[in-house]
Amino acid sequence: MIRLAESVADNTLKPICNATTDAGTMKPLSRLSIPSWNPAVPFRFVSIIAFCCLLLDATPQAISNDKLSTEDLAFFETKIRPVLAEHCYSCHSSDADELGGKLKLDSLDAIRQGGQSGPLFDDDHSPSSLLLKAIRYEDLQMPPDEPLSETIVKDFTDWVQRGAPYPGNDHPKPTTVIKPTPQSNHWAFRSPQRPGSPNLHASPWPSGNIDGFVLAQLQKRGRSPSPVADSRSLIRRLSIDLIGLPPNYQDVLRFEQQHKQNPDHAMEQLVDRLLASPYFGQRWGRHWLDVARYAESNGNDGLGRNSTFPHAWRYRDYVIDAFNRDLPYDEFLIEQIAGDLLPAESDADRDRKLVATGFLALTAKPANAMNKNFAMDIVADQIDVVTRGVMGLSVACARCHDHKFDPISIDEYYALAGIFTSTQTMWGTGAHEKLTAPPTDLHVLKAAAKVPPPEGFAETVLVRESNTGKPKPVPKSKWPLGTPLAMGVRDKAATADCKIHVKGDVGKLGAVVPRGFPAVLQFATSSDVSIDEKQSGRLQLAHWLTRRDHPLTSRVMANRVWHHLFGQGLVQTNDEFGQTGQTPTHPALLDYLATRFVERGWSIKQLVREIVLSRTYQQSCQTSMTEPDPSLLSFHRRRRLDAESLRDAMLTASGDLDLTQADGSIIRHRDILMNLAGNLHQPSHRRSVFLCYLRQSPPPELSAFNLPDFSTSVAKRETQTLPDQALYLYNNPFVIQQSQSFAKSVLSQTTDSTARIKLIWQRSYQRNPTSDELAGAQSFLQTSQSELETSELVWQSLCQAVLISNEFRYID
Template sequence: MDFNRDVRPILAENCYACHGFDEAAREADLRLDTFAGAIGRDGGNAAIVPGKPDESELVARILTDDADLRMPPVDSGKRLTDAQQQTLRRWVEQGAAYETHWAFVPPQAHEPPPVEGISHPIDRFIQARLAGEGITPSQRANSETLIRRVSLDLTGLPPTPAQIDAFVTAAAADPEAAYRELVERLLASPHYGERWALWWLDQARYADSNGYSIDAPRQIWAYRDWVVDAFNQDMPFDTFTIEQLAGDLLPSATERQRIATGFHRNTQINQEGGIDREQFRVDSVFDRVATTGTVWLGLTIGCAQCHDHKFDPISQVEYYQMFAFLNNQDEPSMKVYGRDGDAGEAEGDAEPLTTTLVLKERAQPRKTHVLIKGDFTRPGAEVTPGTPAVLHPLERPAERTDEPLDRLDLARWIVSPRNPLTARVIVNRLWQQHFGRGLVEIENDFGLQGSSPSHPELLDWLALEFVRQGWSIKAMQRLIVSSHTYQQTSRLRPELDEQDPENYLLARQRRLRLDAEIIRDASLVASGLLSPKLGGPPVYPPIPEGVMGQGQVKRAWKASVGEDRYRRGLYTFKFRATPPPALSVFDAPDGFSTCTRRLRSNTPLQALTLMNDPAHVQFATALEKIIVRDGLETAFRRCTSRTPTEDELAVLTQLDPLSAARTLLNLDETITRE
């Protein structure tokens, strides 16, 4: 039996809440998350006699028919299956060996397994596993599908018919060279940064309003533009992290580095009358601790706010040590002058371009206490900044050893090559974006309650390669999209229905409904309306009447005119309480908390939005003109990146041009990445 693979998931799901790390919640003085606890060496009761299942109380209690003795208790709502019971019995019989949770062990170097005729390292890992299961990979997708897939994945924009034709012609002569050139063109596109900023802004819980019931507008789009630019420059992810968490603490911090600290200013701001401002300041710090833990460590650190974590080895004291790093900041607005100088210096007669929300370290540090049950009115023991003992130690450069710990130390600890989590977490989320699911399916919880990697050796290899490549996001995406695994067709294969119905082994690609903003962008491209302008203040595309009258505060929404009416979805103004319906109906996050994976629902409201939303009606009207001018086949290709069949054209020709345009923009194929 393999403890991490076979046993720990059973214990974590059914036992650790009452017999785990949280001492206050531990029952019967029994701890099952450690070997010493299970056999009674740490002073508790023994539940396991290694090698002797018939003498082990754990085995007796999970197998008994006596409802008063059976574990898990009947009133817990949990019940072990026969297979799970036998797994635990065999594990005890084999010696009850425990292992450190895989995610807390540094990534191990694995040589990609040899596969005849295959050189790409990702394909060697994937195809070796497939061969072991007697499965062959799918064939490479056709050229039209490939250019649409990789264009949408890397830039969030579909290819034009001219780009499709050029690629198909080049691929016919040399498919590998043509594809390499395509990928490099897309990675170099300024629209690459827009697409991947959207991915990061979900995690940053970005929105253009303060939240709570008043939900007043805020100005923080300079941070959004910083993210776009950072991705376009391929800023190393360790630098990207440090500047967002502690850019203001870097030596001679520049204006841009200060703007980057807007990451943690994306918390909500409560402007209601009569509130206790300290309560909501503390709530903001709670949010920052939880967000930092989820985004970079893939851990539910926030669960230790009120008590020791019930599953993961993170104590409440350690939670407040992390809290202390983020408890010593003021929250000013900063004038932005648009140059890479120190914003704190005299600016002379220069006029600021805008303002943005940033963090600034306080001259007089706040004291941090453990808050009893997470209540800000009940301070307990004082704590100083620190990190969880289960992870790597916090090390500092010699010149900083005499200074108090601060956010810069936390940021550097997070991106230390010794950290077993950060590189794994990020490459897993990159993989998730390109395949619809991460190698670790539960992408926001690498703790004991999470899922094990489907391909652990590949995950470790990717994590180490990420660091070796200088934390380059573009290098990792170039690696992923150049693999056959990525380029496979997504067509269903009947023989996989039995062997791998959910496609965990990756014998094919996966069809993915486009993100809400990308649906808008694809429609703008298809209709010829897209404004390619980058950056700047958020814009106001047309939305249905009455939407902004839904909240506690009635707000005006004056639709933008000119090219701002046709900007990418990334730039649409987003109120947290009343997000634009065309975005929320397609599962765009609301910005209240970090989002590390978007849901993909399928509802009738989505089809109605594509038909009737004011912006989409404009797209259809513009596409109608293309149909009249260039014909149905051209319009079809603009929407789907392929040539229609005769039967499809026959159906469309029975419609008037506007109805045909509305139909094309509403096709499943138009809003889906094959």
């Protein structure tokens, strides 16, 4: 085990923290995190240096709108603004008849300023902040009429701990009236049109249309593309991007020879093999599961309860299978929104389409107790996952008022809401805790296998009576043990239009709004859609979203595919294409990709194939630019492995990776409150996508590396460097175990130290060590003999050093 040192006097290891620039290009230093292998500095000292370097990048949050993440924006618009609108703005806004306490809560500047009682927040956004004291009735008592529910107080506490993110004043203030109009000149609200060929100076570089659009922009700026990456970098980049696993050493050698003989043919063969791999769906399905806010538990309901979703894993498997089958994206969306309303060819096909509707049932619900907005909170989540998740357009704030930035009215919000208020959401029993959520039905599957609990299984996590402390009896299930069940949705027996909820308050109802869709989007052809009064409207919504000329659906998905292959989308705000989002860096290229995507049958695999076979994708990470701008696409952006890929790569190198697909989930028979259960996670060597993703209890092997909380749709994970990542890499049991397995495997294969070092390099980096690296490793081994007790620990330390190195953790 490698421990943190108390101090360090030598600075030769400082390059560990600056191996890449902000633009993602490589600096000219060694590929290892320990570039000098200086035997004068014991290896255990590296951890404290890495920790300090990472710590320099961690900055405290402030009340700000700078680079406000879409996750923070969604949290504010769905959890915070509706409460402010209902309980606070009448006395604390620019529109208040009499301003209370000289405090306004309707703008960023006003929030920062505070009122006559002082600032609302401490510098460290602690629980002792004035705002939180007031809503907990500890000092001031706000709102004065009655306390807010525990769920709402929990939401505000979470908001403060996030840094109280608030949409800023560079946009119209919330008191500004912006009347939505049915038309808008915003680029994203018009149907994409296939662009003509770009005007280029003569160049042999482009291999297709993608390269032509990129080169046209470069020539306008007087720039040139970078040369093609070396063959080893290409196969590693492609393997990680397409299947989430590194290639093995023999695959690299074979590809290097093929690439030398015929580069284009070698690339095509490699790409087609990876696209046909069953691991493609596991990699790209994981991307979609972020968008779908997939999780296997509800998350904290505000009362401390967190019920499991024992059947959510079926949706995970559906998504993986859909990507492997290259299910056309339009069909993929239709099945998830309205699969229960589609005809089926067989019982298995029917099961698959019912499971798909789990997309709308994975809501992180607030507690039902004392929450009159419970049903509309679920509807708000469903609207958000459809609008942001599919269209890249946030409409959450229109729950309380006309959208302040995009021309979407409160009427249009409740036109969408009527579709989901006419839909029954089926999450199951909610661990039999009605205070958390009322129990619902589930889809019963016909073709799926019946899997009863293991023989002798008895649930040990039991809810106790509050007055006696005795365990409550577990209610008998309405289904026989082992019955295959699935979360999902179905139409209610009685469907109806929805009334406007004035300021988002279910107690203040306005006019009835006919079900329908936002009118701002401009289609190339007629967009009139009628909803059958006897149906919810989900099927019509799904067909409307997947129109070939829909302005957003194809653009958003094409942009996300680009993001996953380049580390940055053509529109960098992946799930905000509205007027608060960024404009595309290459508008013609985005429209080309969107229209091409649709023309080729909404095939994600074909879209990925065309992009990765372009010269643009195959560029080197090296660039001669002094101030490189990755948005120009003149080089390939160097990227850090995401949490799942890093874990899977470590398992691959150590030889411990189990590539078989998981059979269900570790909680498939456990319908419980996981907050009473402690740690439910179990050791596993399967791929990370099959780990148990529980809200508030993510897989411990992944949690350090920017996992979202899965409570809202996420199209772009954060990539910031955090202090606990250094601690993880040096001291986490999983990393240490993989180092042990790696060393044990290497030691069992040969007794020659040089051959062992080469084997470590081949399994980790898919190459042989250079002469300097070989000498440095030998020196490290010799020095470590005096530091560590056994030869096994010495080799384990070397293996761990390699597993946490920059070259291992980054894609060139």
